[in-house]
Amino acid sequence: MRKQDILQAIREGREELLAAIADLTPEHMRIPGVAGIWSVKDVLAHIAAWESELVTALRQVQDRRAPHIIHIEDIHGWNEEQYHINARRPLEDILSDLEGVHRMLLRAVEEMDERSLTDNRRFRWMEGEPLWYLIAENSYLHEREHAQDIRLWRQREGL
Numbered sequence: 001m002r003k004q005d006i007l008q009a010i011r012e013g014r015e016e017l018l019a020a021i022a023d024l025t026p027e028h029m030r031i032p033g034v035a036g037i038w039s040v041k042d043v044l045a046h047i048a049a050w051e052s053e054l055v056t057a058l059r060q061v062q063d064r065r066a067p068h069i070i071h072i073e074d075i076h077g078w079n080e081e082q083y084h085i086n087a088r089r090p091l092e093d094i095l096s097d098l099e100g101v102h103r104m105l106l107r108a109v110e111e112m113d114e115r116s117l118t119d120n121r122r123f124r125w126m127e128g129e130p131l132w133y134l135i136a137e138n139s140y141l142h143e144r145e146h147a148q149d150i151r152l153w154r155q156r157e158g159l
Contacts (some may be wrong), residue, residue: 001132042087053068081152
């Protein structure tokens with residue numbers, strides 16, 4: 001996948017997520033049950049946390065270091081930890097983080113050279129996958145997955 005295709009997919013994933021939450025009130029965004037006990041707010045905080053890790057990973061790659069994100073083995077435990085960190089944070093802060101980290105992600109991908117993104121032999125720690133795969137899993141594919149959760153929840157709730 002070329003860099004421009006990756007950037008387009010990231011933008012489209014975000015559009016899909018924003019469409020899924022369109023017209024929800026702040027009160028709706030705090031109702032649990034979207035993904036397990038998580039509310040829309042919790043899902044958005046979860047997405048922002050992973051994308052923040054991804055931005056950090058891309059900076060580490062630029063510095064020629066293996067990124068921390070590949071060493072997160074207990075994903076459920078990490079998600080739970082992030083949930084507790086963000087549970088009491090105001091919705092406005094979560095939305096601000098979601099927007100800010102998205103801009104940082106786009107910028108980080110734009111700064112990457114094409115070979116770093118596409119060469120599946122460039123980074124040994126990617127175990128044969130190109131770097132764009134790590135980006136996809138932690139950005140647009142992740143957002144699309146949770147956009148679907150939100151759409152289904154909205155149907156169940158009549159929202």
